[in-house]
Amino acid sequence: MKTKVEIKNLLQNAKLKNTTPRVVILETLLNIKHPETAGEIHKRLKKNKIDLVTLYRTLASFEKNKLVKRVDLHKDAIYYELDLDHHHHIVCTKCNKLERFENSEIEKVLNKIISKSVKFKNIKEHSLELFGICKKCA
Amino acid sequence: MKTKVEIKNLLQNAKLKNTTPRVVILETLLNIKHPETAGEIHKRLKKNKIDLVTLYRTLASFEKNKLVKRVDLHKDAIYYELDLDHHHHIVCTKCNKLERFENSEIEKVLNKIISKSVKFKNIKEHSLELFGICKKCA
DNA sequence: ATACAATTGCAAACAATTTGCAATTGGAAA
DNA sequence: TTTCCAATTGCAAATTGTTTGCAATTGTAT
Structure with missing residues (x-):
């Protein structure tokens, strides 16, 4: 708090x-x-x-x-x-339940992507959300 | 076409x-x-x-x-x-220019994430967009 | 060729978000 | 402290994006 x-x-x-x-x-x-x-x-x-x-x-x-x-x-x-604090979500498209997650590997992948980019040389932010059906709803 | x-x-x-x-x-x-x-x-x-x-x-x-x-x-x-065809975007927050990109590594990372998830066991879709300032605007 | 469910267009409703403006407020400067 | 001005707020009203209801039309299975 x-x-x-x-x-x-x-x-x-x-x-x-x-x-x-x-x-x-x-x-x-x-x-x-x-x-x-x-x-x-x-x-x-x-x-x-x-x-x-x-x-x-x-x-x-x-x-x-x-x-x-x-x-x-x-x-x-x-x-x-x-x-x-930086994080992302997994969303259940059936019951709308949410789970937070963090992942450091993503940043590495993003760096690779940006190094290949023609028009951009760096990224300020990114959004990443995952959608699926949760175990309860499945 | x-x-x-x-x-x-x-x-x-x-x-x-x-x-x-x-x-x-x-x-x-x-x-x-x-x-x-x-x-x-x-x-x-x-x-x-x-x-x-x-x-x-x-x-x-x-x-x-x-x-x-x-x-x-x-x-x-x-x-x-x-x-x-599956792809993502990089967006210039200044001039709104867009660049598409594909990346296969992302899928691997997502699989790792989902294996750690408590509530989910698989993902149906995901969204990933990057935001930044393009070279022209920078 | 017929029949019925799916799809469409129009009008109207609805929900989310923004704008204009006068009144209030926080904080820098006296 | 007190004063002052730009920043912020609240209210009313407008705007934009999206959805709903319903009667007319269309596609496809029979």
Whole structure:
């Protein structure tokens, strides 16, 4: 669990004003284990009366500052997640269960790929999600 | 370039009726080099007066039948692409230029990942896109 | 040639996300 | 501290992307 001070630092490093909505949203995101849509995150903010529009704008600025990333789950809305530790997901296309994973080999492969690229010489980010049927559903 | 007969076979294999809109959409998709949104694809269909709704429904059924896949380009709409040959993309976040790539090592890494998984024992599909700044923009 | 389920087009609804603008707020500078 | 200004927020309304309902049409198995 991050302290108030650490949260404040995250904002400061990103050169973002230390406002109540931002702190609350950041605290909330820290409690979420899996990617959620803006609507879902907004429900969690209920008691704090933070406008959905503010949430969208905050997510956008967090995204620009690499605090947050989008995750494509092949659904019809955008899923967001804190991006403090790099990881990926396996998604069950039947029950929507999620499993996180990390993998260091991927980075090596990506480096090889980029060295072969004509138009690019480095990568800033990448997305990788796996889809399948979980053991329970199978 | 695929012939009429091949297109017909693609539909038949997917157990989809061989209708004019589907053939036209499939032909169109075959001519597109990079993922496009439903709106963009629809513009290409102009002369053929195929309804945007039909396109959405067709893309959905093609997707279910693995003829088409969604590609997440971190934009605010869904991008679609024919999925006849497996590949990924590198995206320039500045000028939106795209480069395709294939990589066989990825599959090996994915197999390792799945063998470590608690909840999953195999993967049906995966998405992998890279984001960066292209040489021209850098 | 017929019949029925699958597919289509149109209109309208819906959901997610963005924009405009006036009021409020945080923090740098006095 | 107090002042001041740009950054941020909330509300209302607009926009964009996507889906749904239903009657008319079409493809294919019989």
